[in-house]
Amino acid sequence: MTSQLLIQTIANAVAASSMYALIAVGLTLAFGVMQMANLAHAHVFMIGAYTVYALYALGGWPFWGAVAAALVVGAIVGLAIERTIFRPLRGDVVAGFIATAGLMFVIEVFCGEVWGWGHMRTIPSPYMRPFKIMGASVAFQRVLVIPFAVVCIGGLMIFMRRFRLGRALRAVAQDPETASLQGININMMTALALAIAGALAGIAGGLMSTIYAVTPALGGHLILPALIVVIVGGMGSVGGVVLASIIMGFVMTFVTTLVDGVTALMVSVAVMALLLPIRPQGLLGRVTN
Amino acid sequence: MSQTNTERLRIGALVAVIIGLCMFPFFARPYLVEVAMIFFIWIILAQSYRLIVTVHDWQLYHVVLYGVGAYTSGMLAKNFGFPVFLAIPMGGVMACLFGVMITLILLRTTGWSFYIATFGVAELIRLTWLKFRYPFGGSTGIISIPYPPVTGGIDFSDSIPYYFFSLVIMLVILYLLYRIEKSRIGDAFKAISMDPGLAASTGINIPRHRLLACAIGSFFAGIAGGLLVHRLGAVDPKLFDIHTMLYLLIWVVVGGTNTFWGPIIGVSVMYTAFELSRPLIQIRPAFFGLAIIFVLLFVPGGIESLISKVAAQWQKLRGVPATEVG
Numbered sequence: 001m002t003s004q005l006l007i008q009t010i011a012n013a014v015a016a017s018s019m020y021a022l023i024a025v026g027l028t029l030a031f032g033v034m035q036m037a038n039l040a041h042a043h044v045f046m047i048g049a050y051t052v053y054a055l056y057a058l059g060g061w062p063f064w065g066a067v068a069a070a071l072v073v074g075a076i077v078g079l080a081i082e083r084t085i086f087r088p089l090r091g092d093v094v095a096g097f098i099a100t101a102g103l104m105f106v107i108e109v110f111c112g113e114v115w116g117w118g119h120m121r122t123i124p125s126p127y128m129r130p131f132k133i134m135g136a137s138v139a140f141q142r143v144l145v146i147p148f149a150v151v152c153i154g155g156l157m158i159f160m161r162r163f164r165l166g167r168a169l170r171a172v173a174q175d176p177e178t179a180s181l182q183g184i185n186i187n188m189m190t191a192l193a194l195a196i197a198g199a200l201a202g203i204a205g206g207l208m209s210t211i212y213a214v215t216p217a218l219g220g221h222l223i224l225p226a227l228i229v230v231i232v233g234g235m236g237s238v239g240g241v242v243l244a245s246i247i248m249g250f251v252m253t254f255v256t257t258l259v260d261g262v263t264a265l266m267v268s269v270a271v272m273a274l275l276l277p278i279r280p281q282g283l284l285g286r287v288t289n
Numbered sequence: 290m291s292q293t294n295t296e297r298l299r300i301g302a303l304v305a306v307i308i309g310l311c312m313f314p315f316f317a318r319p320y321l322v323e324v325a326m327i328f329f330i331w332i333i334l335a336q337s338y339r340l341i342v343t344v345h346d347w348q349l350y351h352v353v354l355y356g357v358g359a360y361t362s363g364m365l366a367k368n369f370g371f372p373v374f375l376a377i378p379m380g381g382v383m384a385c386l387f388g389v390m391i392t393l394i395l396l397r398t399t400g401w402s403f404y405i406a407t408f409g410v411a412e413l414i415r416l417t418w419l420k421f422r423y424p425f426g427g428s429t430g431i432i433s434i435p436y437p438p439v440t441g442g443i444d445f446s447d448s449i450p451y452y453f454f455s456l457v458i459m460l461v462i463l464y465l466l467y468r469i470e471k472s473r474i475g476d477a478f479k480a481i482s483m484d485p486g487l488a489a490s491t492g493i494n495i496p497r498h499r500l501l502a503c504a505i506g507s508f509f510a511g512i513a514g515g516l517l518v519h520r521l522g523a524v525d526p527k528l529f530d531i532h533t534m535l536y537l538l539i540w541v542v543v544g545g546t547n548t549f550w551g552p553i554i555g556v557s558v559m560y561t562a563f564e565l566s567r568p569l570i571q572i573r574p575a576f577f578g579l580a581i582i583f584v585l586l587f588v589p590g591g592i593e594s595l596i597s598k599v600a601a602q603w604q605k606l607r608g609v610p611a612t613e614v615g
Contacts, residue, residue: 031401035400036401037401084582085582085586088586089586093400094347095585095589097401097404098347098538098539098542098581098585099581099582099585099586101535101538101539101581102535102539102578102579102581102582102585105535105574105575105577105578106574106575106578106582108574108575109571109574109575109578112571113571117571220531224408224409227405227408227409228405230402230405235401235402262416262419262420263420265412265416266413266416266417266420269409269410269412269413270413272406272409273394273406273409276394276395276397276398276406277394277395277396277397280397280398280399280402
């Protein structure tokens, strides 16, 4: 591996880590509040990518306007999923799990029917010029997601600690019954969690749409790494997700560069399978009964 | 209506169905005979899946174990010259070993993370087939797997003999699972699925029973894989991906898992819909996705619960005190 390739691979790994973190943080947030999460979450990412495709590549919107729209669309999809699936099935973890598995099929078919099956939608990058770090040229669009991940997840952590609404969210995650006795509206909190999760997945999808070939199968490819990040990090732990995203981003990118993508996924699953017998709650997860 | 009468009616219906299935290949088009064989395989999968998910927990590796059975049986017959009728049970044994191994690895993981972890571990097995061209053939899989030989003057590579072969295997497996359900072990399984805490307090060894359920269910899934591979003559990793797993999950849940008949009803209804919707192949997944969401929201017990509700209403109309149905 030349030093140039090494620097490029590290840049890619950090970008991949940021993307996994943006997707998985929503899953872990939803899990914290409801003890279950949306199996079709990576499909919300895909909807974000298609939103940018439709508005920026087809509709001629400015790139940042389209990304903002992807954020709003992701939040709306999150709210819709909360209202139609999670609220009626509250407390039934198995039913929520199976229903969102069905939702994967629905969203995949929806995207395929609207934007075409099997067509790779490539989106022209708004920033064509690469920049140089230590002699290696790195594509600007690839690392675009990094500052967003830092700002969004940092903002979320501050929100969860400093703001009334964020504290209410954490209270529900710790004990829903006591939280509702304090006058916290549980329905509003699950809606908030799902909206934040959807918005983060939407913005990640929008930012990464210029790099990935956007097809209806995109969600299905991303869901397993995102879910492994949540489990390895520890269900419900935002810090754990950040840590696991970094591990996952580096493992996936380096193994993909050195060997191939299938091996990369195999290594990640093997890491999970080796970790779970030792730490079933994940790296930073709390032990629950 | 007395209990014996209901029993007699049920046995009559069962005999009629079996006679119908025996007549079927002589009247149906050859294509439908093939479809029926796959249907039998799905019934085995659904029924063995029900055993595991009601006693242990919901999991997403069942279809991959079906693949383990298919790969093992196919490779033993093709590369090592095993007779087909010996290779199929060996596939079952291998699937059983894998099922027990996965259960042991994930023993301490519970709830939502358990479901996801089973998805991951299953994908690890499937990616192994995809990754190694030798001996698993990579993405194209394995071809020219031997068909069953001529045995006792009957050529089992023909479709009608193989139809009866799979029919008999399916009926034997259903019978065994039914006997298990009605046995003492079955009572323990039922107790565990209803209330694990109470079951443990009556002296039922829960981990041992759960492992037993996984072993039995996985073994039958492997047998189903063997049945598939020696009919298709080929196998590839795409057959056992997460989509197939989700179809199995959806069909079983739509049918209902409370009684023995639920998954059979589910697969019968949904597999028929699956085959009939072949012209709409692109949007077909959405239909099943919407169906499962609808069932979970509005008919939580599945189709079987509707049937028992209708039966209870019917008995009430006839002025007989409602009895426990099922």
